Amino acid sequence: MNYETTIDADSATEFGKLAEQDGKTPSSRRKWVIGAVVAILVLGAWWAMHGSDSAADGQDTAAQAQVVSVVVPGQATIAGTINVSGTIAARREMPVGxxxxxxxxxxxxxxxxxxxxxxxxxxxxxRSVQSQQIASQSANIAVADADARLAQANLDRALRLVEKGFISKADIDRLTATRDAANARVRVARASLGELGARAARxxxxxxxxxxxxxxxxxxxxxxxxxxxxxxxxxxxGQMEMQARLSEADIGRLSVGNVAEVTPVGTTRVLTGEIWQLSPTIDPQTRQGIARIALAYDAALRPGGFASASLRSGTIVAPLLPESAILSDEKGAYVFVVASDNKVRRRDVTTGEVSARGISVIKGLSGNERVVLRAGGFLNAGDLIQPVLTKAASSQSASAK
Incomplete structure (x- = not known):
């Protein structure tokens, strides 16, 4: 299709003047416009490439710097406790037969x-038979006693006659021996009666x-x-005891006199006792020993029944963390601590007592570190975070008290 444009003489004259004023022809002007457009497109492409990379880097950094709660645990005094179970028994059981x-x-x-x-x-x-035997022996004593009295009377008469020469010295000796034998028989009879009485009493x-x-x-x-x-x-x-079975590691932490709180199965009553004996040996099969906890008589204590106990094994001073802050893997327990650059670092720890207040950390922390409180499972060592400090659990417990 052809397009025609009609230009009169006056218009042509004006166009020529404008071209002369610019010093350029219409074709050169067109080239200049095209070059400017190309330059703008190149700049736009460069900005699109490098500007998007910068925006992406900014977005990644913002994503890594997530808001995370941290805590400075400090040091807390923690009462050591060991939770065990065992059976109730008489402290000193006396079998009678x-x-x-x-x-x-x-x-x-x-x-x-x-x-x-x-x-x-x-x-x-x-004891009907024994009663008859006792009666018989009592009669024997009476007989022996009568014989003893007769022997003594014969001896007394002989002693009065020996002065007049009617009785020899040999007769006196014989009568004395008879008297002594009669007295001995009385003692034997009485001893026999005592034996029968003792047998009957048994x-x-x-x-x-x-x-x-x-x-x-x-x-x-x-x-x-x-x-x-x-x-x-x-x-x-009426003295009772709880026989608590403990591992050899736990029994080594206890001593005679440690206080225990015992709860018999089937009741909510908590009875206070103390360890009065620790097993001097360890069962080679179970690797356990027995702690015997002395208890005063209570109707809730029934020998042969089960009970649970909480044993106090002294106190320690250590950082205290909630369970959510303690992580573990094949290498053991660890926490994430926040460095000065707000990046998290792994810290291996050794845990101790577990209580309602939290878990004590006996090795690996001084208590002055910023420790990730929650969401540790979603972090990796070296991640950048925005830490938000919260109050330590031990401080909360202290203020609550």
């Missing part, structure tokens, strides 16, 4: 749960000491003997 010949039980005078005093009769074994099953009856394994009419085993079980003075 038949000490004598035995026989048929005539009476049982106590039951499980009763308190008894030392020497109190718990059960009585039939048919009473008595408490060896004051305490609480834990079990009763005998009924009236039952035939018992020295081989019948334990008939009654007593807790001396």
């Amino acid at each position: 038949v000490a004598g010949e035995g026989g048929q039980v005539a009476q049982v005078l106590v039951d499980a749960g009763d308190w008894v005093r030392a020497g109190q009769v718990l059960a009585v074994i039939d 048919l009473n099953i008595v408490a060896p000491a004051a305490g609480l009856v834990l079990t009763r394994a005998v009924e009236p009419g039952q035939v018992v003997s020295s081989g019948s085993g334990v008939l009654f079980s007593l807790a001396r003075d």
Whole structure:
């Protein structure tokens, strides 16, 4: 398609004048415009390339410098505790059985749960045979005593006659020996009676000491003997204990006299006791020892039952961190600390006591570091952050108190 433009003479004359004034022809002007456009396009392309890189770098830096809560834990005094479980038992259990010949039980005078005093009769074994033996021996004593009196009377008469020469010295010696033998028979008879009385007394099953009856394994009419085993079980003075099993590492942290708080299973009561004995040996199979915790009598304590205990093992001074600040991997426990350039650094730590207040760090921290409180799992060593300081858990606990 052809386009035509009509230019009159006057217009042509004006155009020529303008061209002469600029010193340029229309074609050269067009070239100049095209060159300027190309230059602008090149500058725009360069800006698009380098400007976008700079913007991207700025965005990455902003993304890395995320806001993170940090804490300066300081130093806290932490009461060492060891949580254990174990069984309740009598501190000094006294098994009671038949000490004598035995026989048929005539009476049982106590039951499980009763308190008894030392020497109190718990059960009585039939002694009808022994009673007859005692009566017989009492008669023998009377006979022997009569013989002794007769021998003494004969000796006294002989001594009065020997002065008149009617009795020889040999007769006196014989009568003296007869008198001494009669007295000896009296003593033997009385000793036999005492033996029978002691045997009969042993048919009473008595408490060896004051305490609480834990079990009763005998009924009236039952035939018992020295081989019948334990008939009654007593807790001396009602004293109880918890036998707590601990690892050899934990038992090494304890000593006799450490306080323990014991909670029997099935109750919410917390009973206070103290360690009175630590096992001198470690079980080679379980690698555990036993701490025996003395407890005063309480109705909640039932021998054979289970209980949990919190043992106090002294105090330590160390930084205290919440669980969220402690991380772990195949190398062990660690935390992220914030350096002066606000970049995080890994710090390996050794943890200690765990309590409701937090976890103590016994190695790796002085307490003056800024430690990442949360979101440590989303960080890597060297990341740049914007730290926001929060109050330490130990300080919060102290202010709450």
